[in-house]
Structure formats: C-alpha cells, structure tokens
Amino acid sequence: MSWSDAFLAATRSLGRRLGRAALTVLAVALAAALLSALLIISTSARTRVLDQLAKGGPLAGIQVAAAAPGPEALDTDSPRPGRARDLDQAAVRRIRRLPAVRSVVPLESTPILAEVPTTDVEPFRDTIAGINLREIRRLPITVIVGRTPTPGSRTEIAVTEGYLRRVGLQRSTATKALGTEVILGAPRIFPSDRNRPVFRGRWTRTVIVGVVAQQVLSAQFLGSDSMVADARAWTAASPPSRGLDLPTSRYAGLFVIANGLDQVGEVRAAVTKLGYSTSAPENLIETVRRYLRVVEIVLAGIGFIALAIAALGITNALLAAVRERRREIGVLKAIGARDRDVRRIFLIEAGITGLLGGMLGTVSGYFIARVLGSIVNGYLVDQDLPGVAIGLPVAVLAGGILGATLLAVLAGIIPAQRAARLPARQAMGDA
C-alpha cells in the first residue's frame, strides 16, 4: 500500500466518523490554542520587555543628570544628585565612548511662558523639553493620542497630561487638545538704562500634535531639539540675573542605553566615575525579571498539561476507532495489507487530526492573545507605562502546528501498533 493510498484511507475513515473526528480535532485545537496563546503572550512580553532590557531597550536606560553624583551614588536606583554640573558636548562624547554604551540621547530644556489663545487660561510659566525626535523610540515615552512632533519641526509640540488638566481637559478628552495652538515665549533679560531690567519674549506659534503619558525633565511641553535649542540660546544670552532661572548646562540630562541589562550597573559606575549623577531602575527590573521567569514556567506548564490531555484524547479516540474497525482491519489484511500499512493509516489519521487541530488552535490562540493583549495594553497605558504589542512569532506558529501534529502522531503510535498487530482471522471473527 502506497503513502497516497494510506492517506486516502485515513481521510475516508475520518470522514466516516466525522463527529468523533471533529471533537478530537477540537480537543487538540483547544489545547494548542491555550498553549500558543500563553506562548504568544509570554514571547511578546519577553520580546518587548525582557529583550529590550537585555539588549538595550528604553527600559534599560540610565538617566544622567546635569549634576555631580551625590553621596549615595550607586547604592539606590534613584540617588539624590549632588551639586549642579554642566553636561556639554564633550561629556556626551566621553559617555558615548564608554564600553557597553549602546546610545546616548541628549535631553535639553528651557523655561518658557505659554499662552493658549483658545482658552481662558492665563499665560503660565513652564518648561519645554527637547530631544532629537528621531531617537524618541529609545525613550520610555507613550503617546496617548496623536503622534510625536516631526523631527526638526519648530512648530509642532506634544503635551503631557499636566497640560491637559491646566486647560480643563482629561485623558478621555485629550483629542480636543490636538490641533490647538500654544504660543510659547522664551524669556530674555535685556540691560536697560531704566531702573529695572527689560524682559523680552521670543514668541513662536506651536501646534499640539500629540499627548504623551510621561513628563520629560518635568516639562509639560515636548518639542524638537532644534526648537528648544533656539529658545534656549535666546534665554541664555541674558546677563546673569536673579530674576530668571537660566539653564547653565547645555543639556539638562542624558538618556544612556546600555548594551544589555547586565551592563547597566557597569555603565552607571563608569558614568558616575566621570562625575555625573545617574539613576536607573536596575534593581527593580531584575526583580521583575525573576518574577516573569516564574510566570513563564507556570504558563508553559499549564499549556503542556493541556496538550497532554489532548494527546490522551487522541489516543483514546484512536483506540476506540481500532475497536470499532476490527472488521475493516481484518478485510484489509485479508486482501493483502501488511502490518505496516495498517499502522501507517492510523498514524496518518492521527497526524491529520493533529495538523488540523494545531492550525485551528494556533490561529485561535493568536486571537485570544490579541484580545488579552489589548486589555493588558489598556491597563498599561492607564498606568503611564509603554504598551506591549502582540505579534505572531513564526516560531510559535510553526511550533504550534508541527508540535500538535507530532504529538498527535506520538499519541497515535499505541493505537496504530495495536491495529497493526491484530491478526486478520481474529479481526474478521470478532466482527
């Protein structure tokens, strides 16, 4: 008997017992769905969180302040910085050259006066933070609505929830802020012959293109580095005065990303040695990593238990089929079928059941994971944390289908073996 004949016989047999076959496929599918959903969720969490930590994602970042290290320096995740110390381009270069540093994102900030013409809000003092917006993905910033400003733009800004509250909006109504104009003025003191110094504003019209969940450098406005550099240059040209809180440092801070979580401590120590205060959630993240590993083991265990139950189901269904089809097996042997032909038919039957169940289960598992992912994302964004995107890893897709098929074939070995060893006469006689 050829493979194609065996395949045809197996599909005919499944077709004749369609109800049972469907239930067996469903059992495999449920188990595969459960396992693949768990794997997708844990893989996504690993990819988006742990891998970012391990390979240098935003959460593996170290914040460097424009200040000397305080006395507790590396003892805690967020030590109190020491006296102010300028962070300039030379310092950035030195930090970039440190081993195990993947990238350095400079953060600028400058004081501004803001006026919102479309509201009754009085003009208010605040700060605008500027970064190279091409590198914004490296920072732990979540966009609630809209988008981040276009890199290099001098008219687009993003605002925080603090701004929303100021203008009487909430997160649920954040879209109302999009497209509205904010007039930003960089202050500068001019010397004057008169008794008091003269303040002049450098006014720019900006439009809100997005609302972000996190504050950068305690600023309610986020813009491009070029926009902030222009404003800062204007303000910095003021003569020394007690009347204006002038930034002395070129950069208000740096966001340094280490090659991996294991290197965060090393990089922090090196930056501290260069004379700057650092903070990084390394202890916290290591604890989270340990908990996640335990959760992964538990999830995988649950999935494998489900698959084992499904495998037992397949074995049971095929054993029942062997019992029911003794006569058919006897006829097959009587017309010349060999033991291996009968074994092949039953194994193919088990394989088809596993394949269909695996395909159905893996795809269902993905959709279950997506639904769960969107619920988790809603919670994360509510907590001002970056969301986790759910993807369909190829390994899970291939592993789910192939694994279910292989498991089904393995589960079918005993029934197939039993059917193959059934003597023709006994099979015919029992029928």
Next chain:
Amino acid sequence: MTRRMTRRTVVAAGLTALLVLAACSDGSVAPVAERAPGRREVYVAIGNGETAGNGVRNRIRDAWPQIVFRTDLPRATVLTNFGTNDASVESAFAEQLAPALALEPTIATVHLTEDTFLTRDPVGYERNLTRLVRQLQRGGRTEVVVGNLVPGDREPGLLACLPDPPPNGPECRLGPISDLNRQTARDEEFNQAIARVAKATGSRLVDLNAAFLRARAAGTEDALWAGNDFSPNVKGHQLMAREFGTAVRAALKSRA
C-alpha cells in the same frame, strides 16, 4: 463522499491560511513623512507703550503686535516685541534697534508716538525716524511698516488736562493743556513727518489716524479707549492690529 471531503478540506485549508495571513499582517500606521522646514519669517515690533500692550490686561494675547503675529503671519514666524513704555524715537534707536537687527528680521513694524509729548520736535523726530527705518530695512531685506498717531483729542487722559475737563474723568498727569486744537495740530505735524518718512524710505504707512476717525464717524471711537486713560483697550488694539495686519500681509505679498 471522497470528493466532498476533499473540497471541504481545501476550503478549510484556504480559510485557515487566510486567517493566518490576516493574523500575521502588520496593522501599524505608516510613519508620517518629515516635512521640510519652509522659509521662516522673523517679525520685530519697535515701539512704545502701545506696542508693548499698554491698555490691555493680557499683553501676550491682546497687544496688537501679538494679534498680527497670530493672524497675519505664517505659523513658523518668530516674534520679538521690543515695545517699551515712554520710548521716544531716539531711545528706540538706542535701545531697540540693535537687538532687533541682531535677529535679522524679515518684517518689522514701527509705531513710535511719544515724541509728541516727550520731545515735541517733529523735525528731529522725522530725521531720527528716517535713520531708524533705513537701518531696520537692512538694504531691503526687511519689510518695514510704519504706523502713525491715532487722534489724541478723545484720549481720556488728554481731555483731563484741559481747562474744562469732562466730569468723572481721570486725573491730569500730563500737565495743563491750554489748547486742544494746538495739540491736534502738533499731532498732525508728526503724522505728516511719518508720511514723509514712509515715502522717503519706501516703507508702508499704516494710517491709524484715519482708522480711528472712521470709528469716530461710526460713533464707536469712545469704545476703543482703555481705562488707563492714554491707550487703546482690547478693541482699540484689535483695530490697530487689523490696520497693521493688512499692511504686513501686503508687504509680504509684494515681496513674494
């Protein structure tokens, strides 16, 4: 039976493949292309108290240069307002011109009206204003718009200094004015000087005087003055902004 089974299998396999493809597709939005920054206008306002926003509570919102900035210029424009209380044309030359030129402005408004009380010298005013406007023009790289004096004969602060002031008016802070017509005639001399400066320098003249007189004819002029007795209120600033804005738009259009 077999054919039906095969068809079912094919349909099921097709549907599964479609589901897998749909699941694998990327649903993210394509990144927005970066827009090239266009030419940037740099607007400087040279002037005295009214340019600084005297007469309105929220100067950032309601001072006339801020209104022009918001409504008549492209969004990417940068504004620096050098308006200073009690600035004569000479003090503006000394204190406002240099920092304004350092910004390499593309558009400038000039509204200096205090000389009618400070120097009372239309000849010197004309000479100094011509020098200021010419330097501001930077050989044609800056479009300059010059505004003239609004009629002062309805200013509450000025009327208070007449021998027979209106009842319930403010206190006189300028010193006695014996003849209102003489003051009006002096204002007219200054306005003629401003017109000559505009003509000589090729800058645009904003006839605020005519705009306020039109309001007078319409019976709305009194509603344009602020409680500080000398300056236009929000409505007055809006009227000034409309007049300056029209000239600014025309200047930018002619340059384009």
